[in-house]
Amino acid sequence: MTSEEKPLDAAIRGLARGGALAGAVEVRRPGSWLELDERIRSGYTWRGMGRPTHPWLADRVRPTVLRALLGCPTPSEAELALALCDGDGRIRAAALPHAAGRPAVLPLVAVRTADWAAPVRDEAHAVLAGALSGADAGTLAVTAPVILRLRSRVRGGTATALLREVLRAAPPATVAALLLNRDRATRRFALDVGVERGLLTPAELAGLAAYDTDVVVRDRAASAALAAGFPDETLPVLLAARSGTVRSAGVTALRKAGRAAEAEPFLYDRSALVRACARWVLRQDGRDPLPLYRAACTGPASVPGRAPLGLAECGDRNADLPVLWELTGHAHPLVRSSAVAGLRVLEVADHHRLLALLDDPAPGVVREAARALLPWADRLPEGELVRRTGPGRPVSVRVRALRLLRAHGSAAYEETARRLARDPDPELRTRFRRTLGIGEAVPRPAVARSRLWRT
Incomplete structure (x- = not known):
């Protein structure tokens, strides 16, 4: 050649x-x-x-x-x-x-x-x-x-x-072999034929829903498994799946299976969809999930990692906001990041307190703090953001501070970005160049305009 x-x-x-x-x-x-x-x-x-x-x-x-x-x-x-x-x-x-x-x-x-x-x-x-x-x-x-x-x-x-x-x-073995094909369209097609012919047991369908890499296969297999009934080997597999949509299907099915009480642990799931389904199942069973969230966030026992976020999703702003602020100082990083995410859900506008959370040692907390600050980027002090992009700061802080500086519409963005693009750390330098669009024009501060339009 x-x-x-x-x-x-x-x-x-x-x-x-x-x-x-x-x-x-x-x-x-x-x-x-x-x-x-x-x-x-x-x-x-x-x-x-x-x-x-x-x-x-x-x-x-x-x-x-x-x-x-x-x-x-x-x-x-x-x-x-x-x-x-x-x-x-x-x-x-x-x-x-x-x-x-x-x-x-x-x-x-x-x-x-x-x-x-x-x-x-x-x-x-x-x-x-x-x-x-x-x-x-x-x-x-x-x-x-x-x-x-x-x-x-x-x-x-x-x-x-x-x-x-x-x-x-x-032969059934031929259809089963296509369910293992690396082409997802083929797996979807074989699954449709297999379900139509009744070749797959509920346990096999639950396994496909839990472990297949294609979201369509997972959803179709989960629906077919639940349509076949609720044998003991089906629901545990669905509830333990990595996919949030599959777990949510399993949680929703707990009500029809007469096992609504088992939905309570899923109030603290990492997926927002699963948490919402768990709240729905408990409400249908006559239980209010809000007291459970409040007890989990204020009780003497360890706080479940995503309990603060679940509290924000269904709680009362006036009553629960102090609890969330208190949990931003919790010893566990996941609890702190979940509390910050809860503040974002409640649209907290105290950007001065949120800005201080950018200095948290946990990257997850820094990420959530930056997301919460993004709608207010045009109101943040430019000097505070530039300072957090300086040497000696953790990578997570420098990256998020530069992104906020860009959303700020600051004239200092281009100069700061060029400086970071020449950073001595080669990994950090490459990351800035690839993910932050170095050399692009500074965007106009449209954040305030969009918020004014919504108002």
Whole structure:
């Protein structure tokens, strides 16, 4: 590959020289197949090699079995791939029969089902239908993501309908294998089919909801698990999930399961949605969550980390504001940051006291203090912000102070930002340049105008 040649162009030239198809295409990435097809059909220049002539297509009028008996040449995977992506529709159509029984090129056959030429689409649909009906899990793992990627095309729905029909009759193990595919669209599709066929137990659905990385899969699996009932092994998995939406579904289901009292610990969950659902469940059970929050924040026992924030979300400003201010001096950093976040929820305007919280040793407290100060940035003393960007301050303080200085609309922002961009700490220097937009124009102080408009 020359220094000016793109990797995809080099891969195409490698195919033309007889290279392996797997070396030119990332077979597990559906976009790689589409890029290969688009690049060849969009007028790829062969630069001294000459366009492939596909001499093996001369015997295309003979059946595949007869060609084999007569010793006619069989195209390699690379040759077949180039023909299936050729800019001439007649060549694409003639190459499709050769793809029967060649699972390595089946994703390109799927691409041809969305071809603009009707004869090519019809032939590709026939070949794909025959191949998918007996395809193993490995072939489907590569082909299904390509098929689902075609849905956005004008003629791309036929292959998706064919895939759904095949999976409705496929062995359960085949559908289960697609639930582990790294392509999230494939996992969503397999989950829909699996739920439709009743292949997944409530415990398996709860496991998908708790551990899958895709939010859509998690939500659909959680809904399906709860729709199947409330066996003992389902709710604990949902309630322990990392996703807040999944935990909220489990907390909400506690009421229908007759276990509303178990929602109380979730009043202090890290997710605002889970806390809101826990309050709703307790209210439906005839219990007011506000006294529970107040007891947690003022009792002699240790304060739950996010109890102050929950108190602010449902409490009374006049009654609970002193408690939140007191908790900003708590020994536990999480309690302090939660209390500051509660002050922000209550829209506390005492920016002088909030400014002092920027000096807290815990980065989480500094972050929440900066968020609470942001609406009042234009009222903050410019010198106090500049001072907090100086050497010797923690990184969290310097970063947040500069952001507030920028929101302030201060003329000192550009000079301070340039100074920090030359900081001796290379990590800090890179962080400022990447995240703070060094060199951009100083924004106009629109904070006060937006607040006046709301008033």
